[in-house]
Amino acid sequence: MMDQHLLVFVTVVDKGNFSRAAEELHMTQPAVSQYIQALERSYGAKLLDRSNKFVRLNKAGEIVYYHAKEILGLYSKMQGLIDDLTNRASGPLSIGASYTFGEYVLPHIIAKLHQKFPLIKPKIKIGNTKEISELVIGHQLDVGIIEGEYKDPHLSIESFTEDMMYVVASSTHPLSLQKKEIQISDLEKETWIIREIGSGTREATETIFKRLSIAPTDTMEFGSTQLIKETVESGLGITLLSQLAIRKEISMGLLKIIPVKDTPFKRSFSVVLRTSFQTKALEVFIRLLKEQFKKRGFS
Structure with a gap:
């Protein structure tokens, strides 16, 4: 008890x-x-x-x-493991996800889960990659979904799909209207809207900076992907974001992809577990997650 x-x-x-x-x-x-x-x-x-x-x-x-x-x-x-001896997928399931996945993909997965397994009661926590991983380590989440190259000896981390990231700006931004090839020096002069330390998107942004050998001095750090998108839409600066986060804005013409050397930047989404033991509810969630991406419903 x-x-x-x-x-x-x-x-x-x-x-x-x-x-x-x-x-x-x-x-x-x-x-x-x-x-x-x-x-x-x-x-x-x-x-x-x-x-x-x-x-x-x-x-x-x-x-x-x-x-x-x-x-x-x-x-x-x-x-949960004792309950699983009845072989029914039911009960609570605490799921954590990094912002990009949690805000733009996980709601669709949860809808499918509820449709197929209505006795599973998911509880969702959204945070950056570091926060979610630490909650899994602390047994406060059953499973995490993170982005990037996070490593920890206490965790089992399995990549299940690839994500593509693009430099984007407002459709009225000078870089969006520029006909000639974008110069690296142009990017360095721009205001970059970036995520906080610990975020997978921040990790990807810093990797791009290193690959392009740039060190922008004008940066703004926000803790929300949605806030970054709205700021960039307003014309304030440029950013690097996942294709999953910008699909709607690109189709509506609010944001435009800027063709930049070494992009799109590829990274992984991974399932993070603290232990090899899986309740029936966790098992069916992970299986459903992988099936959805195998069908390429979100790529």
Whole structure:
């Protein structure tokens, strides 16, 4: 059985106070307080700084919270594996995806999953490649889908499809209207709208800079692909984005691909797992994912 003390503790921290945690857990507030006190007694240390309005982790609490999240994740996986002995694809499935895949492809995959396996209840987390990989390592996600060349000895990383990335600008941008070949020096002078460190798209952009031997001084860093697209559409600068993210804007004439040496840039999308054990729900999700790309429905 899942450790109720750890579950109550994590819920209190996540909800920010005892009353909201009690409501979430369908418990009384005094019962929640008793669980926390018992946990603190068992560790011989206070875990929370309390006030009338909020609770806050202290140093000992941070240690317990971090490991409790991992332990609860493992409990959930263990329960899923036991449930799979019935051979039914059902139950919760926590899926993480990097922004490009998560925003522009995963919704279609989830729709197919729900159609074929309605008893699977997916929970989606979108983050950059580094964030998703770390959540898989911490047992807080069952599976991650990431982009680029991420490596970690704790993870199983399997490429399942190739992605193409292009330099794009607004259709009214001078580079879009230029008839002659684009010069490398022209690119270096431009304002580049780029993603944050840890993003697969940022990794690809830096690789392109190295290949072209350019070091643009005018850059803006945004944490959202959608925000980058809208900024570039407004004519502010240029960027490197996946074909999956720009299909609609290209077809509508809002963005234009700039022909640049060494592009399109090719990279992989990969499935990331923490363990070789797979619940039935995870197994059918990965199979469905690979089938969709084998049919080339998103290329």
